[in-house]
Amino acid sequence: MDLDVLNMFVIAGGTLALPILAFVASFLLWPSALIKIYYWYWRRALGMQVKYAHSGDYQFCYSYRGRPSHRPSILMLHGFSAHKDMWLSVVKFLPKNLHLICVDMPGHEGTTRSSLDDYSICGQVKRIHQFVECISLNRKPFHLLGTSMGGNVAGVYAALYPAEVCSLSLICPAGLPHFTENKFIKQLKELKEKKWIDQIPLIPSTPEEMADMLKLCSYVRFKVPHQILQGLVDVRIPHNDFYRKLFLEITEEKSQTCLYDNMSKIKAATQIIWGKQDQVLDVSGADILAKSILDAQVHILENCGHSIVVERPRKTAKLILDFLTTVQNAENNKKLA
Numbered sequence: 001m002d003l004d005v006l007n008m009f010v011i012a013g014g015t016l017a018l019p020i021l022a023f024v025a026s027f028l029l030w031p032s033a034l035i036k037i038y039y040w041y042w043r044r045a046l047g048m049q050v051k052y053a054h055s056g057d058y059q060f061c062y063s064y065r066g067r068p069s070h071r072p073s074i075l076m077l078h079g080f081s082a083h084k085d086m087w088l089s090v091v092k093f094l095p096k097n098l099h100l101i102c103v104d105m106p107g108h109e110g111t112t113r114s115s116l117d118d119y120s121i122c123g124q125v126k127r128i129h130q131f132v133e134c135i136s137l138n139r140k141p142f143h144l145l146g147t148s149m150g151g152n153v154a155g156v157y158a159a160l161y162p163a164e165v166c167s168l169s170l171i172c173p174a175g176l177p178h179f180t181e182n183k184f185i186k187q188l189k190e191l192k193e194k195k196w197i198d199q200i201p202l203i204p205s206t207p208e209e210m211a212d213m214l215k216l217c218s219y220v221r222f223k224v225p226h227q228i229l230q231g232l233v234d235v236r237i238p239h240n241d242f243y244r245k246l247f248l249e250i251t252e253e254k255s256q257t258c259l260y261d262n263m264s265k266i267k268a269a270t271q272i273i274w275g276k277q278d279q280v281l282d283v284s285g286a287d288i289l290a291k292s293i294l295d296a297q298v299h300i301l302e303n304c305g306h307s308i309v310v311e312r313p314r315k316t317a318k319l320i321l322d323f324l325t326t327v328q329n330a331e332n333n334k335k336l337a
Contacts, residue, residue: 032234061110079148093317141166159265175259219305275304
């Protein structure tokens, strides 16, 4: 074989081998880095751009797509110990002409974390209102969407700032009394009594604990490789002390039933989505909300747990879009009447 041709094959082989080796090395040695790259790539693929907003010395980190239009903007609030990118699976199924904003909740990811900050639900509501004013999102009413802890914040926000929220979607929100105590709630009570805050199931420190958390939060059993579990843990461990502090604050009495205490003040058109097999927050919470919020739409998803956004992203997106269309049609009918 000609030496030049041989050299060409060697160079080509080396060119192909390097990225493959880099990927394998990242997977085996630095799975957390691979996870960060994955989110970065997914954001770019979906057209989501990351931006920062500042209010004094406080920084908010958020991603967005689209621009404000005649249709309401959508602000998405994630759950406990998550981040703005948890919404990407739903964003994938939403039209690109919608104006979407996914913000890191106070203390999470790129948003300021301070030991002096108030991380109670009311404290978080004030911070989100600060963010809304900072980016002038409240120039006209917007659609507010929240899940779990973010659902608690979203519901209270809609109650306290009714002029800013035209419609509301609550996905298995926290903030309701536990009239039906499941295994998880009983476990939390025992941990509180014994003050074993290092054993909170939603704050894993090992790949095995991460696997247990995924089983707790999801009805669908995802087969996650051990290296990915390790990566997920590695990303979270530096923040676990903060998560413990936050968890204790949002489970204190003033925050634990914050949505329940304010739900009668919610005037916006409201949609409630809950997984029937939710092991974290019992599905009976949907009835509690529906009885207090006038004309609330309730959707109970079969074979679905607490992580609705991950388990059923296409269905979640469809329900939200259908709900927005219904609300818009109702508004148009009022104008014509």
